[in-house]
Amino acid sequence: MKKQKLEFYKSLGLKLTPQRLAIIEYLEGNKEHPSAEDIYNALKPKFPSMSFATVYNTLEILVKKGLIKELNVESTRKRFDPSTHPHHFFCKRCKKVIDVDNQINISVPEQLKGFDIEDIQIIFYGLCSECKSESK
Numbered sequence: 001m002k003k004q005k006l007e008f009y010k011s012l013g014l015k016l017t018p019q020r021l022a023i024i025e026y027l028e029g030n031k032e033h034p035s036a037e038d039i040y041n042a043l044k045p046k047f048p049s050m051s052f053a054t055v056y057n058t059l060e061i062l063v064k065k066g067l068i069k070e071l072n073v074e075s076t077r078k079r080f081d082p083s084t085h086p087h088h089f090f091c092k093r094c095k096k097v098i099d100v101d102n103q104i105n106i107s108v109p110e111q112l113k114g115f116d117i118e119d120i121q122i123i124f125y126g127l128c129s130e131c132k133s134e135s136k
């Protein structure tokens with residue numbers, strides 16, 4: 001990891017253990033929207049002593065610092081996104097999560113005027129094109 005980046009993470013008050021760095025690096029540019037389990041399984045061979053709690057806690061901290069986004073596309077497990085795309089598609093069959101780039105214009109409902117809205121997430125649910133053609 002570049003020194004500049006290391007300084008950035010340090011400036012956020014993140015204690016940078018080798019495991020944490022590996023988690024951050026795994027997520028960088030990752031488009032798979034992995035779950036904590038996915039990340040744990042991917043890094044386990046390199047860090048046999050790493051616990052699942054370490055992965056989970058690191059993810060929680062990164063979410064809190066606004067560096068990654070937590071996606072509640074599945075009810076059973078959280079998925080994580082290093083880019084902070086507001087919109088996603090979730091395939092209910094293959095569990096794939098895709099970033100949706102299109103700008104979607106949403107105006108804040110009258111009822112919420114005067115509130116501080118920090119985030120709006122839109123999740124499109126359904127079948128991806130591959131799953132759709134397989135299910136025919």
Ligand SMILES: [Zn+2]
Pocket residue numbers: 091092093094095096127128129130131132
């Ligand atoms: Zn699919």
